[in-house]
Amino acid sequence: MEEADLRSRVARLSLEQKVRLLTGADFWALYPEPGAGLRRVVLSDGPAGVRGETWDERDTSANIPSPTALAATWDAERVEAIGRLLAHEARRKGVDVLLAPTVNLHRTPFGGRHFECFSEDPLLTARMGVAYVRGLQNSGVGATVKHFVANDSETERMTVDVRVDERTLRELYLAPFEAIVLQASVWSVMAAYNQVDGSTMTESPLLRTILHDEWGYDGLVMSDWTAARSVEPAARAALDLVMPGPAERFGPWGDALTEAVRAGRVDEALIDDKVLRILRLAARVGGLDGVSPVSPPPVDIPRELRATGAASFVLARNDGLLPLPRTGLGRVAVIGPNAEVARTLGGGSATVFPPYTISPLDGLREAGLDVTFAPGALGHLRTSAARAPWLLRPDGTGPGSEVRFFSPSGEQVGAEQRDGAVFRWMSGFGSIGTPEQIARLEISCVIRATEAGVYQLGVSGLGRFRLLADGAELFDETLALRPGADIAETLMAPPQRLVPVSLGAGQSVAVRLEHDVHSSPMAGFGTFLQLDLEVPHGTDDEEIAAAVALAADSEVAVVVVGTTAEVESEGFDRTSLALPGRQDELVRRVAAASPRTVVVVNSGAPVLLPWAGDVAAVLLTWFGGQEFGHALADVLLGEAEPGGRLPTTWPASAEGLPSTRPDGGVLTYTEGLFIGYRGYDRDGRVPLFPFGHGQGYTTWSYDSITVDCDGPEPAAVSLLAPGGTTPPFPPDKRGVAVCVEVRNTGSRRGREIVQVYASRPDSAVERPAKWLAGFAVVDADPGEAVNVGILIPERSFQHWSDGGWSLEAGAFTLAAGSSSASLPLTASVTVK
Ligand code: BGC
Numbered sequence: 001m002e003e004a005d006l007r008s009r010v011a012r013l014s015l016e017q018k019v020r021l022l023t024g025a026d027f028w029a030l031y032p033e034p035g036a037g038l039r040r041v042v043l044s045d046g047p048a049g050v051r052g053e054t055w056d057e058r059d060t061s062a063n064i065p066s067p068t069a070l071a072a073t074w075d076a077e078r079v080e081a082i083g084r085l086l087a088h089e090a091r092r093k094g095v096d097v098l099l100a101p102t103v104n105l106h107r108t109p110f111g112g113r114h115f116e117c118f119s120e121d122p123l124l125t126a127r128m129g130v131a132y133v134r135g136l137q138n139s140g141v142g143a144t145v146k147h148f149v150a151n152d153s154e155t156e157r158m159t160v161d162v163r164v165d166e167r168t169l170r171e172l173y174l175a176p177f178e179a180i181v182l183q184a185s186v187w188s189v190m191a192a193y194n195q196v197d198g199s200t201m202t203e204s205p206l207l208r209t210i211l212h213d214e215w216g217y218d219g220l221v222m223s224d225w226t227a228a229r230s231v232e233p234a235a236r237a238a239l240d241l242v243m244p245g246p247a248e249r250f251g252p253w254g255d256a257l258t259e260a261v262r263a264g265r266v267d268e269a270l271i272d273d274k275v276l277r278i279l280r281l282a283a284r285v286g287g288l289d290g291v292s293p294v295s296p297p298p299v300d301i302p303r304e305l306r307a308t309g310a311a312s313f314v315l316a317r318n319d320g321l322l323p324l325p326r327t328g329l330g331r332v333a334v335i336g337p338n339a340e341v342a343r344t345l346g347g348g349s350a351t352v353f354p355p356y357t358i359s360p361l362d363g364l365r366e367a368g369l370d371v372t373f374a375p376g377a378l379g380h381l382r383t384s385a386a387r388a389p390w391l392l393r394p395d396g397t398g399p400g401s402e403v404r405f406f407s408p409s410g411e412q413v414g415a416e417q418r419d420g421a422v423f424r425w426m427s428g429f430g431s432i433g434t435p436e437q438i439a440r441l442e443i444s445c446v447i448r449a450t451e452a453g454v455y456q457l458g459v460s461g462l463g464r465f466r467l468l469a470d471g472a473e474l475f476d477e478t479l480a481l482r483p484g485a486d487i488a489e490t491l492m493a494p495p496q497r498l499v500p501v502s503l504g505a506g507q508s509v510a511v512r513l514e515h516d517v518h519s520s521p522m523a524g525f526g527t528f529l530q531l532d533l534e535v536p537h538g539t540d541d542e543e544i545a546a547a548v549a550l551a552a553d554s555e556v557a558v559v560v561v562g563t564t565a566e567v568e569s570e571g572f573d574r575t576s577l578a579l580p581g582r583q584d585e586l587v588r589r590v591a592a593a594s595p596r597t598v599v600v601v602n603s604g605a606p607v608l609l610p611w612a613g614d615v616a617a618v619l620l621t622w623f624g625g626q627e628f629g630h631a632l633a634d635v636l637l638g639e640a641e642p643g644g645r646l647p648t649t650w651p652a653s654a655e656g657l658p659s660t661r662p663d664g665g666v667l668t669y670t671e672g673l674f675i676g677y678r679g680y681d682r683d684g685r686v687p688l689f690p691f692g693h694g695q696g697y698t699t700w701s702y703d704s705i706t707v708d709c710d711g712p713e714p715a716a717v718s719l720l721a722p723g724g725t726t727p728p729f730p731p732d733k734r735g736v737a738v739c740v741e742v743r744n745t746g747s748r749r750g751r752e753i754v755q756v757y758a759s760r761p762d763s764a765v766e767r768p769a770k771w772l773a774g775f776a777v778v779d780a781d782p783g784e785a786v787n788v789g790i791l792i793p794e795r796s797f798q799h800w801s802d803g804g805w806s807l808e809a810g811a812f813t814l815a816a817g818s819s820s821a822s823l824p825l826t827a828s829v830t831v832k
Helices: 003-011 015-021 067-072 076-092 122-137 166-173 175-184 206-214 232-236 255-262 268-285 301-312 360-366 487-492 540-552 583-593 628-636 677-683
Strands: 142-148 161-163 188-191 220-223 314-318 332-335 371-374 401-406 412-418 422-425 440-448 453-461 463-469 472-479 496-503 508-516 527-534 556-562 597-602 617-620 666-668 700-707 735-744 750-759 771-780 785-793 798-801 804-807 810-817 825-831
Touching (some): 003 268, 015 255, 015 268, 067 122, 067 301, 122 142, 122 166, 122 175, 122 771, 166 175, 220 268, 232 268, 255 268, 301 628, 332 540, 332 583, 360 371, 360 556, 360 628, 453 463, 453 508, 472 496, 496 527, 508 527, 540 583, 556 583, 583 597, 597 628, 617 628, 700 810, 700 825, 735 771, 735 825, 750 785
Parallel strands (some): 142 188, 161 666, 188 220, 332 371, 332 556, 556 597, 597 617
Antiparallel strands (some): 314 617, 401 412, 401 440, 422 527, 700 735, 735 785, 750 771, 750 810, 798 804, 810 825
16 A cells, blocks of 8 residues: 555544554454544464464364474474465454564573474574565565564563663564565564563664664554553653553553643654554554455365474484384384374464364374373373363263353353363453453362362352352362562463362362353453363372383383473473483383383473483474374385474583573573584583484485575575676675575485585684574485575675674685584685
8 A cells, every 4th residue: 555545544533532543442452443443453473373363272273383383393384384274364354464483592491381383593593484474475474583582581571671781682583574674575563571681672762773774674563461551651752552452441552642742742753653554554454444354265275284393393302113014013102291182282372273173192093003102290280170081060971161241230141152161361262251341260170080089179260259050169269479470470470279079980079150241350451261180190109100111011112201381381490401301211111121112202392301311312302282192103114204303402411501680680691602513512512402403214325515696596606706796686686696505315205404504714703603694494305405495695794893793704614514613614705
């Protein structure tokens, strides 16, 4: 849409109309404004799927693999296809703008949202982010790159002041944002909760000086949810939209901002610019009259997610046991806490309700293997929501529960038949009532025992709860917020109250849970709770012994260990990188009983694997999305290549890793440029598995590297001296062309990620020993050689100095290979 048209729409609005648009109408949507031809525009989380406006099982969402998994593919085309899939989902669910991608860096694996970010490396993060945004936006759905900036951990995230030197900020933390603004023209940026150098990000001068002035960004800046906390400073900064709304409930703008403009404390031209940016976003997503939304292309979601899962799995170690032969394979012992319940996503705002999930056990069974299962040890720290086959509707028919809603005067005003036992109302109670109109909830269901034993029955949530079983009261208590808890922690890990109930096999009990909505600290916008159930299980000692016996008696043991969304989540950082519970002991004892043990690690971020050298194979599978189990069977059986390479260094111990703990409210990035492999190189530490590492099912030789070759398009030689020219390439196309020849030396078709790292011997500037400068995906048949062209961008040779980008002229080394620790080919390039 023409800029003049947008401006004339702004000019038609009164100050009140304009200011109203600058705060959300509710938790997830912007106000419509007929005066400007603007319809309601809907925003939704998040990186692992498109949740939509409802956050429960009634409105399911395709659950894609975690962003760490996407980055492990190192495959921009695949990630762009995932962006298209998400656009398709967004349109299906009435969503205009996705609150993704998250491009904060893996500064340390302790970071709670590590699983939600791509990589420790700014170039890999930028490439994945650009592809993700292009996939979405070329299909007409807006992306929101977040969280700007230095929101790389969760501890005290609302207030922490991150101190990071300017060079580190530019070369590492801002770099993905810069690439996504300049190369993918992202439509929206989310300002983070934290401060950087003393300014909270919703008031930060960086929004204007960097985003607007330096990068020429014409999109919208929205606050993270409740991150805006001032009238004038936030309005004068380049913050355009406060979320969530309405202003009357969440502040801080609304009437206070209108008043500030009237009093001359905020210039109305600033307001006009913010409204213009909102209308521009609306025009881009088809939210203004006169523009029709682009229709995203159809997509085969299960197929795409299954292939992406396989392409992300990193085969970190394999003594030849994998792939397993399909024919003649005897009994497969499937063991481990993450084998039966698929852990497909991390916790926090990135959670969605998938339509189904394929667990590792389901996937291997469906593949037709002779599978026997033993859980081995408990991996979850909290009891989860009651589910089928134990949870039944009150009339005993299908799985699920019934919710009845009552007004303050005690009258029943609505009811819902639900399929599960997780309840989240974030923006009122839908068509049933506003937060003020609903005072009490009653949840009814039947719990039916599958085996005799002690069941733990209870609730998690905030406020007053009364639980009854067959009419007898089990408790009547108020569950209170942990002082200082973050909103995401409150949502993901609220207080839990459980009561033991003994049941005989097949016995049913009628359960009723009553909740006083207005006693919840969340009552202003709704409430959330879940009915929990822990079913009987043996002690860890008994379960481990049974698993070991099964492994000894089977041909192969597949042990699936990992974390859960309660361990890796928004709202808090991890305090330990160890696998929860006694999983390490489980692996050790199974491996001692069976030399043919494959360990599948199902976590969004690295966990410590102290037994890694003692098992036949280690496959790192991330949080694999809803098709996890299918993808796993494909890879274990060799029907798909384990295509992933590590997007982050996998530590051998927690030693030497940057801390997430602020000191007196300040978190100083003392390690500067040296995060991830840059830090390991500097300190001479050796990780368990290096950045970029991963094996396939074939082998490769690295045969030659040529600088200034004809490979990449356009052939860019502008930086080479002597004789270099300066063609008018856009910044991302300026650089040095290198060609790397690799050959598939194995016996099956395979995939290799050819990686090129730069280094600068004898530099006058402090630098990492090496840094990722380019990469390419190669697929080849046995015996086939491929000469792949890779453009090393100009930025890979630059460093930030004295307020600008500098190039230290002279000779850089480019080293190519299969990981940051295996670089057999080197070449020198002299740049000027
Ligand atoms: C998160 C954002 C998210 C927002 C809306 C915040 O807590 O930090 O990433 O988009 O909530 O759910």
